[in-house]
C-alpha cells in the first residue's frame with residue numbers, strides 16, 4: 093500500500109503541474125466568472141440560464157480534464173522510462189496502475205473542487221447566498237466528480253491497449269454515449285417498431301457503456317420543481333454503481349497491463 | 355563462485371503485424387559471477403537493453419531461462435535485492451533530487467530521509483539536492499539515478515549505458531562510483547558501448563551482436579596476445595628475409611624496417627638476428643590489444659560471417675557458426691592486421 097500511495101502522490105504532483113490541464117482549468121474558471129455577465133434576462137429566467145451555463149461549464153471542463161489527464165498517463169511513463177525504474181523495485185503492476193489511478197482521481201478532485209468553489213462564489217455573488225441552492229450545487233458537483241472518476245477509469249482501461257489519440261476519442265465517445273445519447277439508446281432498445289437485431293444491439297451498448305447520464309442530477313437544481321424522490325438512496329446507489337464499475341474497469345486494466353510488454 | 359546472473363538459451367522475439375518477426379536476443383548464454391563488474395557490450399541495437407529488461411522481468415522472454423540471484427527473473431522478492439538504472443533516464447522533473455530519492459525509497463517502504471541525503475552526498479549532490487531536477491545537468495541526473503539505485507543497498511546493480519552522453523569528467527565520476535560498488539561486494543552488470551570505460555573497470559565482459567553472443571570471458575584473457583613493433587635501421591636484405599615468418603609482417607618506411615610480431619614471439623631471437631646482422635634497433639614498442647580491437651574484430655567477423663551465410667542460405671540463421679566465432683575471438687590473436 094505504501095508504494096501505491098507514493099505513486100499516487102507523485103502522479104498528483106505531476107498532474108497539477110501539467111500545462112495543458114492548467115490551461116483548461118484556467119479557461120473554465122474564466123468562463124465561470126464571466127458567466128453572469130452573459131445573460132440579460134429576467135430574474136427568474138436568468139437564474140435558470142445561469143445555473144445551466146455554469147454547471148455545463150463545470151461538467152464539460154471536468155470531462156475534458158479527466159480524459160486529457162488519463163490518456164497520456166501510462167504512455168508517458170513508458171516513453172520516459174520512469175515506469176522501468178518503478179517496476180524494477182518491489183512494485184507489482186497492479187499497484188502501479190492503482191497508484192496512477194488514485195493520483196489522477198485526486199488531481200481531478202482538486203480541480204473540480206477549485207471550479208466548484210469558484211462557481212459557488214460567483215453564484216452567491218450574483219443571486220444572493222441561498223444556502224439551499226448552494227448546497228445542492230455542491231451536491232451536483234459531487235456527482236460530477238463520481239462521474240469523472242468513472243470516466244478516468246474508462247480512459248485508464250483503454251490506455252492499457254490503445255494509443256493516446258485513439259483513446260481520447262474512444263473515451264470521449266463512450267462518455268457521450270453514456271450521457272447525451274443514453275436516452276436515445278434507451279428509446280431504441282424499447283421501441284417495438286425497430287427490428288429485433290437493432291434493439292438487442294442498443295441493449296448491449298447500454299449494458300456495456302457505463303451509465304454516465306444518471307450522474308447528471310443538475311435538473312433538480314436548475315428546475316427547482318424537479319425533485320428527486322428518495323434522494324439519499326438515489327445518491328448512495330449512484331456511488332455504489334460508480335465504485336463497482338470503476339473496480340471492474342481497473343481490474344480489466346490490470347489484467348491487460350499485466351500481460352502487456354512495456 | 356556463485357552466479358549472480360545466468361541465462362540459458364535466452365530468446366526474445368518480437369512479432370510484428372503481418373506475421374514477420376524479429377529475434378532481438380538469440381540463444382543468449384550469460385554467466386555473471388557474484389562480486390564482479392560485468393561489461394555487457396554490443397553495438398547499438400544489439401539487444402542489450404532488451405536483455406536487461408528480461409533479467410528484470412519487465413518483459414518476458416520468448417524462450418529460455420533467465421535466473422537472477424538464484425531465482426527466476428522478475429521475482430518480486432528479487433527486486434528487493436537488485437536495482438536498475440535505465441539508459442537515458444528521465445525523472446519527474448518537478449521534484450528535487452532529494453524528493454526523487456525519497457520517492458524511490460518509499461517504494462521499498464523505506465522512510466529514512468537521512469539515508470537519502472547520505473546517498474546524495476555520496477554522489478556529490480550535497481549542494482544540489484534541493485534543486486528541481488529540471489535544472490540538473492545530464493551528469494547530475496545520472497548521479498541522482500545512481501543515488502536512487504543504491505537506496506535498498508542492492509547486491510546486484512543493472513546499469514544500462516551509465517556513461518552514455520556524458521562529458522569526460524562525468525565519466526570519471528560515474529566510473530569511480532562503480533568501482534566503489536565492487537569494493538562493497540556488489541555485483542555490477544553494465545551495458546555499454548563506451549569501451550574505454552568498460553576496459554578500465556570491468557572484470558569480465560560479454561560481447562553481443564544482433565542478439566547473439568560473440569565473445570565472453572575475463573577481460574585479461576580476451577585481451578591477451580598483444581603485438582610488438584620493432585623498428586631497426588641498416589637492415590640487410592638477407593636479415594630481413596630471415597625475419598619473415600607467418601605471423602609477422604615486415605615492412606619498410608623511410609629506409610627503416612618495421613617488424614610487427616605477436617608478443618608471444620621470440621623477441622630476443624629477433625633482436626639478436628638484427629644486431630648480429632649489423633642493424634641498429636631503434637625502438638621496441640609493445641602494443642597491448644585494446645578492447646576496441648577485440649570488439650571490432652568480434653563484431654566485424656560476426657557480421658561478415660552472417661553476410662556469407664546470407665549469401666548461401668535464405669534462412670540466414672544458424673547457431674553452429676556462433677560458437678566457432680567465439681573460439682576465433684579468443685584464440686585468433688591479432689590476425690586482422
Ligand SMILES: Nc1ncnc2c1ncn2[C@@H]1O[C@H](COP(=O)(O)OP(=O)(O)O)[C@@H](O)[C@H]1O
Pocket residue numbers: 353368376378396397398399400401402403404405
Ligand atoms: N518493443 C519492441 N518491438 C520490436 N522491436 C523492438 C522492441 N524493442 C526493441 N526492439 C528492437 O530490438 C533491437 C535491440 O534493441 P535494444 O535491446 O534496445 O538494443 P541495445 O540496447 O543493444 O541498443 C533493436 O533493433 C530494436 O529495434
Ligand SMILES: [Mg+2]
Pocket residue numbers: 399402403404441514
Ligand atoms: Mg540500449
